[in-house]
Amino acid sequence: MLEVTKENFRASFDPMRVEVERDLDNLPNVPKTQIQAAVDNLVQRIQLLEKAVTDNITILPPYDARVCLEAVKAASERLSVLRGKLVPRPKFSFKSRKMVATATSPSALQVSNAATPAIATQSTVDTSLFMTFENQTGEYLFIGDLQVPNAVAQHDASGPSPSTMMVDTETIYLGGVQVNDNTTASGPAEAEKPKDVALTNLTDCTINLVHTLPLGAIHIKNLKRCVLVIPPVSGSILLHDCEGCTLIGACHQSRMHTSTNMDIYLHVTSEPIIEDCTDMRFAPYPYQEVLPTDQLLTLFVAAGLRPEKNLFDHVKDFNWLRQQQSPNWRLLDASEIRQGIAHHVLYTQRA
Amino acid sequence: MGLLTILKKNRQKEKEIRLLMLGLDNAGKTTILKRINGEDIDTISPTLGFNIKTLEHNGFKMNIWDVGGQKSIRSYWRNYFEQTDGLVWVVDSADRLRLDDCKKELHELLQEERLSGASLLVFANKQDLPGALTDDQIREALELDSIATHHWAILGCSAKTGAHLLNGMDWVVGDIGSRIYLLD
Ligand SMILES: Nc1nc2c(ncn2[C@@H]2O[C@H](COP(=O)(O)OP(=O)(O)OP(=O)(O)O)[C@@H](O)[C@H]2O)c(=O)[nH]1
Ligand SMILES: [Mg+2]
Numbered sequence: 308m309l310e311v312t313k314e315n316f317r318a319s320f321d322p323m324r325v326e327v328e329r330d331l332d333n334l335p336n337v338p339k340t341q342i343q344a345a346v347d348n349l350v351q352r353i354q355l356l357e358k359a360v361t362d363n364i365t366i367l368p369p370y371d372a373r374v375c376l377e378a379v380k381a382a383s384e385r386l387s388v389l390r391g392k393l394v395p396r397p398k399f400s401f402k403s404r405k406m407v408a409t410a411t412s413p414s415a416l417q418v419s420n421a422a423t424p425a426i427a428t429q430s431t432v433d434t435s436l437f438m439t440f441e442n443q444t445g446e447y448l449f450i451g452d453l454q455v456p457n458a459v460a461q462h463d464a465s466g467p468s469p470s471t472m473m474v475d476t477e478t479i480y481l482g483g484v485q486v487n488d489n490t491t492a493s494g495p496a497e498a499e500k501p502k503d504v505a506l507t508n509l510t511d512c513t514i515n516l517v518h519t520l521p522l523g524a525i526h527i528k529n530l531k532r533c534v535l536v537i538p539p540v541s542g543s544i545l546l547h548d549c550e551g552c553t554l555i556g557a558c559h560q561s562r563m564h565t566s567t568n569m570d571i572y573l574h575v576t577s578e579p580i581i582e583d584c585t586d587m588r589f590a591p592y593p594y595q596e597v598l599p600t601d602q603l604l605t606l607f608v609a610a611g612l613r614p615e616k617n618l619f620d621h622v623k624d625f626n627w628l629r630q631q632q633s634p635n636w637r638l639l640d641a642s643e644i645r646q647g648i649a650h651h652v653l654y655t656q657r658a
Numbered sequence: 659m660g661l662l663t664i665l666k667k668n669r670q671k672e673k674e675i676r677l678l679m680l681g682l683d684n685a686g687k688t689t690i691l692k693r694i695n696g697e698d699i700d701t702i703s704p705t706l707g708f709n710i711k712t713l714e715h716n717g718f719k720m721n722i723w724d725v726g727g728q729k730s731i732r733s734y735w736r737n738y739f740e741q742t743d744g745l746v747w748v749v750d751s752a753d754r755l756r757l758d759d760c761k762k763e764l765h766e767l768l769q770e771e772r773l774s775g776a777s778l779l780v781f782a783n784k785q786d787l788p789g790a791l792t793d794d795q796i797r798e799a800l801e802l803d804s805i806a807t808h809h810w811a812i813l814g815c816s817a818k819t820g821a822h823l824l825n826g827m828d829w830v831v832g833d834i835g836s837r838i839y840l841l842d
Binding site for chain 1: 683684696697698700701702703704706728729730731752753754755786787788789819820821824
């Protein structure tokens with residue numbers, strides 16, 4: 308990023324402001340089907356403008372600051388008026404009912420008590436849209452071997468079960484194969500959308516999720532003595548009920564629960580948390596072992612992760628809300644860090 | 659003059675609304691709050707306590723309380739119930755594995771006496787993800803139609819793109835406004 312100074316601020320702010328104003332002028336001409344997207348886009352850009360001013364408020368001359376903030380306010384008010392006129396009311400589902408005078412009528416509460424089913428009914432949700440590995444022992448599991456759920460089919464309620472497509476396994480990153488040659492069948496738009504992954508009930512498995520396929524959240528449950536390597540993902544790593552595993556992963560958020568005796572090699576851009584865990588050991592992500600730097604950076608950028616920000620050592624223990632170090636986690640000593648483990652999973656063991 | 663009328667009058671001066679935003683951990687509550695407020699959403703940590711933001715919306719001053727949803731701190735939610743005008747329940751629409759949990763926690767909340775007057779807005783968040791359930795599917799999974807005690811609405815949204823967040827706020831502010839301020 309270029310450094311912002313009071314001299315160059317207006318030079319970068321004004322063109323963005325002018326573009327926003329131009330798009331506001333043009334908003335009445337936007338086709339109905341695209342109006343919501345156009346408004347959302349403008350909301351974001353106006354927020355960015357505002358943020359640019361507030362972030363730099365200390366270095367800006369008061370006059371510039373005032374002019375810029377007024378421009379932001381004016382744009383935001385104009386957008387709000389235009390939005391009211393142009394955007395069709397969104398599809399709400401709601402149930403209206405006569406107001407219950409709750410302050411005076413305790414009986415309303417009893418109705419609510421009675422109406423709530425005491426027994427949880429079995430959820431009938433279809434889980435097929437996760438990319439899933441489950442109930443395996445002693446296997447090598449590679450995400451490139453999985454079928455990719457096709458989300459387009461999901462929203463087509465009339466269709467049969469969601470159709471699937473195969474990942475083209477030639478597009479994997481391994482062995483210097485091309486990075487951007489993603490030739491999945493559904494076209495780039497759908498392929499670029501991150502897919503969520505579920506890993507459940509795996510014992511003594513090696514799991515390799517490094518692939519061109521963009522991944523969102525990784526839901527992990529009940530893994531014993533597994534080793535898993537996760538590329539930079541755009542969502543969270545959510546882990547429950549694991550024991551004796553080595554996890555290597557890069558993500559926005561790391562949330563680990565009810566687990567014990569884990570080695571975690573992490574790149575995480577917010578504070579990782581543990582809850583009801585013991586014996587958790589943290590170390591930095593083994594960048595060089597996973598991919599050559601330029602390819603890895605591409606993945607970081609695609610996942611929206613800041614490569615320079617790693618808070619792996621800022622662990623927060625939800626069961627230890629005190630100043631002193633929690634007894635439930637520690638950092639791995641340099642001597643304990645197992646060199647080559649990611650490389651072994653990705654390259655040696657796979658071959 | 660009844661209690662309700664007095665309450666109404668007192669509040670009329672400030673036109674303040676208190677919203678409580680709850681939901682399971684990882685639902686996207688803090689991301690929604692920061693997105694609405696125009697802040698950076700790339701480095702949000704899981705919430706250990708709570709965040710509060712005051713925003714102006716349609717002539718109302720909204721105090722939005724965002725309380726962490728990790729299991730071990732859900733028991734603290736009740737410390738925030740008092741005076742709540744609107745409950746915003748945020749759902750990770752792609753987290754199919756925990757929908758039953760999500761339903762259970764919501765229905766438990768709805769039995770809370772101190773929330774009995776609150777409007778309920780359900781945000782079916784993360785609609786930008788291809789694996790996200792639609793608002794109708796979430797409505798069914800959470801059994802919203804069985805709710806007879808609260809005004810409620812559900813809306814698909816995305817904190818990532820910002821889609822429909824303001825529409826949701828419009829509804830909840832409008833619903834609360836019509837109950838508390840314009841009832842005379
Ligand atoms: N794709 C997508 N991800 C989202 C969206 N909203 C939030 N997230 C991600 O979901 C994760 C959790 O978001 P948070 O805002 O921290 O969730 P929270 O509900 O505040 O969680 P607690 O503070 O633990 O209760 C983060 O990785 C966010 O980037 C969304 O609309 N789309
Ligand atoms: Mg939060």
